[in-house]
Amino acid sequence: MTPEQLAELETYTPEELELLERELAGQLWQKRWARWTPYPWQVPPGEIETHGMWLQLGGRGTGKTDGCARYMVAHVNGPPCDPRLPGGHRMSIIAPTQGDAVESAVNGPSGLKAHDARVVLRTTVGGTYARWPSGAEAKLFGAHTPDDVERLRSGGNRCLAWLEEAAAMRHLGPALAHSAMGLRIGPNPHYIASTTPKPRKEIIDLLARPDVITTRGRTRDAHHLPELMRSKLLAQYAGTRLERQELDGDVLTDVEGALWLLGLLDLTRVGAAPPLSRIVVAVDPAATSTEEADEMGIVVAGLGAALVPDRNGTMRQHGYVLDDLSGRMRPIDAARKAIEAYHAHRADAIVAEVNNGGEWIGTVVRQVDPTVNYRTVHASRGKLTRAEPVAALFEQRAAHMVIASAQLDDQLTTWVPGLADSPDRLDALVWALTDLMLTSAGNYAAAA
CATH class of the missing domain: 3.40.50.300 (P-loop containing nucleotide triphosphate hydrolases)
Incomplete structure (x- = not known):
């Protein structure tokens, strides 16, 4: 703007300046609109x-x-x-x-x-x-x-x-x-x-x-x-x-026979977890400890400290899925990731399934960090029998998704028992919430 134009602006009244501002804004709108x-x-x-x-x-x-x-x-x-x-x-x-x-x-x-x-x-x-x-x-x-x-x-x-x-x-x-x-x-x-x-x-x-x-x-x-x-x-x-x-803007329909539905996950999703009394990092390891990058399930979940009513009005401690760190990685990297999550979330334990040759995870975890509280779980029941009670926790609005993980949501809502093996992320989530809410330790915490 030239000095002459600035001098002219100084002679304008506030009303004239406001009118000029509106006129210039209108011209700016027209230019943006045209582009x-x-x-x-x-x-x-x-x-x-x-x-x-x-x-x-x-x-x-x-x-x-x-x-x-x-x-x-x-x-x-x-x-x-x-x-x-x-x-x-x-x-x-x-x-x-x-x-x-x-x-x-x-x-x-x-x-x-x-x-x-x-x-x-x-x-x-x-x-x-x-x-x-x-x-x-x-x-x-x-x-x-x-x-x-x-x-x-x-x-x-x-x-x-x-x-x-x-x-x-x-x-x-x-x-x-x-x-x-x-x-x-x-x-x-x-x-x-x-x-x-x-x-x-x-x-x-x-x-x-x-x-x-x-x-x-x-x-x-x-x-x-x-x-x-x-x-x-x-x-x-x-x-x-x-x-x-x-990505494509399609409305998905639910998979017949799946234990989890997309609408159910959305109903249970919360923006943040409340204060927690216990936190675990659950690991569903690959069957072998080879140097190849296999799919590993690593899910972090916590148990709410307060008693909150579920869908039926029962006062209970609710479970919260906090993080999904699963992916294709080497055994040593899976152990390190689980240990990092253990310390980052101040977890009480790393819980790992050891069926089908998964015993290696404990050895690797202790080699990397012997201070970690680590325990194993054994699948004495079939996958459907283990997964159904956890799915029921979501139905009862007693378990909640805090994270938004497309891969985890996808596995939960597409796995149909009996048609395929349960995937790694789903298994890790089931182990985490089972440990927190469905075992004797979880029941003791809920009654406390």
């Missing part, structure tokens, strides 16, 4: 039916939020839904939590502000809003608690509702029901939604509705995503059943 090149699945369909939905299903990094944010900006800058309203539009953004709505749908790199620099976030006694200079607004809601859903009852009438990460909403069904009551502004009030799919009943029901138009994006086709990030995502999920869900 945006959508993926095919981000292109909105034709007219959406009243109370219908454009549902974007996609893998990680496919721009689902980006597509919905652009759609909402275009809606605001299109024909007014009600000319009597300031800006002609009153909309809503519903996310798993209100904080998610702020961070992802408004302030984030793919949110409204990234598409229209004129958007401002305001919190008033009536709630939190994304607002445009024209007066158009989108009110932000969460769907995490019953109180959140109740706020949707009195959320006001809207012309457009955006569901951000719909499959991650704890109360998706009630959120849909209550928000629909307020979709009554303009000639064609409707939904848009963006989510990585999960096999929830509400998502499956939406896919079956004739007024829901679905587009799908795959992570491997998301060429705007940095190559390093795309490669890491592909490496994390490639070869697992969850690849279809997390």
Whole structure:
């Protein structure tokens, strides 16, 4: 900016400066808008039916939020839904939590502000809003608690509702029901939604509705995503059943006969473990101690210190799966990894199965670190008999996943007893929770 221009700015009143700022922000928005090149699945369909939905299903990094944010900006800058309203539009953004709505749908790199620099976030006694200079607004809601859903009852009438990460909403069904009551502004009030799919009943029901138009994006086709990030995502999920869900945007169906279901694991998943009374590192070693890199199961789990009601209302100590360190590695590396986990988590013991030639693990552990508390377990019962009680702990909501391990989830939800040998990660998880919750030591701790 030249000295003459700076001198001229000093003569402007605050009102004139604010008007200039808005004008420049509008020009910036137009430039960004013109440069945006959508993926095919981000292109909105034709007219959406009243109370219908454009549902974007996609893998990680496919721009689902980006597509919905652009759609909402275009809606605001299109024909007014009600000319009597300031800006002609009153909309809503519903996310798993209100904080998610702020961070992802408004302030984030793919949110409204990234598409229209004129958007401002305001919190008033009536709630939190994304607002445009024209007066158009989108009110932000969460769907995490019953109180959140109740706020949707009195959320006001809207012309457009955006569901951000719909499959991650704890109360998706009630959120849909209550928000629909307020979709009554303009000639064609409707939904848009963006989510990585999960096999929830509400998502499956939406896919079956004739007024829901679905587009799908795959992570491997998301060429705007940095190559390093795309490669890491592909490496994390490639070869697992969850690849279809997390990378391809498909809704998975449960495997008939599997002891664990994807929906069950999601119901039991928690963000962090509470204070723990005991922690173990369970190892399901390969049968031999050769120098070859074999698949080793290493899972860390803990037992909650407090008595908490389970699904049936019984007060008990709950189990928490803290870490999955399994992988293909040499015996010495498996022992070192288990010992590192033992010290990092301040575990009470390393527990290892020694059936089928697994005795070598104890020898190697003691050679590396003789201070470790190490004990062995023997499989005196069949794999199904051992796994069923542990699966029942999850059914009773007494066992919880703290980690998000695609490989562990994949093994739990695809193993069908009798059709194949149980895999290493699953076996290590079964040994860990059995030791904590189903043995005499676990029962003693639960009764204490």
